[in-house]
Amino acid sequence: MNLLDFIKGIIIVWLAGISPLDTNNSSGCTNPDYFLAHRTACRQISPVVKTLEYEAAQNKALSIATMGSSVTGGMGASQKEKNWVSQLAQALKKQPGLSDLQVSNGGINGFSTQNMIDRQIPDRIIRQKPAVVLFETCLLNDYLQNIPIETTNKNIATIMNQLTQGLPGSRIVLLSPNPRRHGEVKNKAGHTYEDYILDTKAFIEQNGWEYIDIYKEMNETLAKKNMNLDQVLSDATHPNDEGYDLWANSVIEYFLKGPKRGNE
Incomplete structure (x- = not known):
């Protein structure tokens, strides 16, 4: 921040x-x-966990809904429990009053921001009435499907408008996807993968929406540990178990401590 x-x-x-x-x-x-x-x-x-704890104090049935692509669904993990959504659920259920928390995984293989709109995914999320929504921005597929960045930002705004209007009492947090191999290669729209990451981050922050920069945090962790990207990916795009551990750690820390400030 x-x-x-x-x-x-x-x-x-x-x-x-x-x-x-x-x-x-x-x-x-x-x-x-x-x-x-x-x-x-x-x-x-x-922190987000306070939203959940205070809602739980009102004896409400609490849930978190996630939406995104295959990296939210957990493709590349050795088992379901290893994906970042499952790890987040396990960590949160250990917090006071949250043992009955329900966490749904709405990651869909191959989905872009345009698919999210065309398949009315925000409406599905709204019907669940979750206390918290985690929206992974599907940039891996927008990049692969050559969607112009301007369209990606427009789609993110459309999705956020639907969610905020349909869930006025819910907390909505956006997340970037993870780094990928060969992301420096320009697609047919003339954009690199990092172009999507940086441009959408600026757009999201300009709108004042909550955001977790998984791309940045994973890259920083790899640099600190003197690791390379191949060590945390199962293929060119999807994390392996160790990659999902890094992703989960960032989300859990955000939920428990709030956004990092300054040089944290």
Whole structure:
């Protein structure tokens, strides 16, 4: 999160009558009733797990819905339990009050952002009424299907508008997909895979939507561990078990601690 984004977040919570420096549990976002009454503002400064815990305190049946491509579905993992969605579910169910949390995996092989719209996937998600939606942006397939980046961004906006209108009380988090081999090669639309990653990230942040940059975090982890990309992929596109571990760790950390700030 850069300085401008941080300032925007501070402005939002102040306009909502919340002091981000307030540590008084009776009036701040650490109070469940207060959090639920000020969802939009409190989400700017609270980890996703707090949304789930506070909703659970109201005795609600909680669920998380995921939507995306085959890398959300877990292709390349040795077994279902190894994909990032299953690992996230296992971690969250250990948190207070979340043992009954339901997590659905809506990853569909080969799906692009255009497929998401054409097959009315947002409507399916809305009917589930989840507390949290995780939307993996399907950029691996937009790149492979030569969809212009401008169209990809337009599709993301269409999907987000549908989700936010259909699920006004839900928390929606977008995720990039993982790095891939040969992503530096331009497709027929004239874009590299990284072009899709960088352009959509800027578009998402410009709109103020929550975002986890899996692409960046996996690359940074590989560099720190002196590993190469081939070690965490099962083929040119899909992670193996170790790759899904890296993906899951990033999402779990975001859920439990919130977005990284500064040089974290």
